[in-house]
Amino acid sequence: MPSLFDPIRLGAIEAPNRILMAPLTRGRATRAHVPTPIMAEYYAQRAGAxxxxxxxxxxxxxxxxxxxxPGLWSDEQVEAWKPVVKAAHAAGGRIVAQLWHMGRIVHPDFLGDEQPVSASATTAPDAAHTYEGKKPYAEARPLRLDEIPRLLADYENATRNALKAGFDGVQIHAANGYLIDQFLRDGSNFRDDAYGGSVENRIRLLTEVTQAVAGVAGTDRTGVRLSPNGAIQGVDDSNPEALFGAAAAALGQIGIAFLELREPGPNGTFGTANRPPVAPTIKRAFGGPLVLNSDYDGRAAQAALDAGVADAVAFGRTFLANPDLPRRIAEDAPLNKDVAKTWYSQGPEGYIDYPTLSDAKAA
Known part of the structure; x- marks a missing residue:
């Protein structure tokens, strides 16, 4: 079985190790969703992934x-991403852009008080993060059939912009209760048209978005993220094995570069499993490189590779706090603890000031 430190081909991307950096919202762009220079240092620090x-x-x-x-729909955003991506590449890294549509999780404050869109007229639980603090979510309106071509065009535009900015590819965010996940699961999709009801219909938007994105980036530079196990942000499914098995099979037929799963275990930090893991079913159905994510440490990640349940593992909060995470795993070195209060704060604190092993030895 491979080691975490063996290379792996993810479509067109030659990854030198199997320790991937998971997507992590950090809130360091501007209010116009334009990347800032500090983001270049952050990603360059973690280029060992x-x-x-x-x-x-x-x-x-x-x-x-x-x-x-940050966003990827305007020229200003593209230009601001370019030095960020360049810095990651200059440090020896490879980086893909995760493409995001939050659906009903978007508060009307961001939309000029218009309703957010979703699969159906539903309201997310809890409260939204806004510039004025947390506010209750608003009811979403169902995305109309005549709006789907425009949505697909938005994904295509963002993909073109990611490539213009220099990214090595893209990942479609279809997890964690956001728009595509809202269409996938029967706990939030109550449609009676071609995008609702049967599993075949509920995976339709995912497959159409993936085909649209791959049509721009190429299948070998397109990845997808799913979250198959348990409720998240009020979204769940009554039969995740059938749903995500079918989704994985469809993605495998399209031929995407890799599939990443956020699937918490029974003691997950953010969300817990209420059913057995769906990953084995997904791996069989997909057939390509499978990346697992959620609460892994180095030993558990290697065990997942040894068991053949994963081809690589993506690390989130441990990469946030340990820019040299691959070295720390290799040396079985102690890890910095992440500081929750600075996850989404502005500025360098808790962002680019976590010490590396070399920093600690020099101190």
Missing amino acids: GLIISEATGISQEGLGWPYA
Whole structure:
């Protein structure tokens, strides 16, 4: 079985190791969703990852409802991403852009008080992050059939912009209760048209978005993220094995470069499993490189590779706090603890000031 430190081919991307950096929202862009120079240092520091998956990045203003999160729909955003990507490449890294439409998780404050869109007229639980603090979510309106071509065009535009900015590819965010996940699961999709009801219909938007994105980037530079196990942001499914098995098979037929799963275990930090893992079913159905994510440490990640349940593992909060994570795993060195209060704050604190092993030895 491979080691975490063996290379792996993810479509057109040659990753030098199997320790990937998971997408992590950090809130360091501007209010116009334009990347800032500090982001270049952050990603360059973490270029030792086999592949960096960028923070979730909005495909349109309609789809982005997180304060200070970056976008990829305007020329200004593309130009600001270029030095960020260049810095990651100069440090020896590979980086793909994660494409994000939040659906009903977008608060109307971000939309000029218009309703957010979703699969159906539903309201997310809890509260939204806004520039004025947390506010209750608003009811979403169902995305109309005549709007789907425009949505696909938004994904295509963001993909073209990612390539213009220099990214090595893109990942479609179809997980965590956001728009595509809202269409996938029967706990949030109550449609009676071609995008609702049967599993075949509920995976339709995912496959159409993937085909649209791959038509621009190429299948060998397109990845997808799914979250198959348990409720998240009020979204769940009554039969995840059937749903995500069919989704994985469809993605395998399209021939995407890799599939990443956020699937928490029974003691997950953010979300817990209420059913057995769906990953084995997904791996069989997909047939391509499978990346697992959620609460892994180095030993558990290697065990997943040894068991053949994963081809690589994506690390989130541990990469946030340990820019040299692959070295720390290789040396079985202690890890910095992430500081929750600076996850989404502005500025360098808790962003680019986590010490490396070399920093600690020099101190």
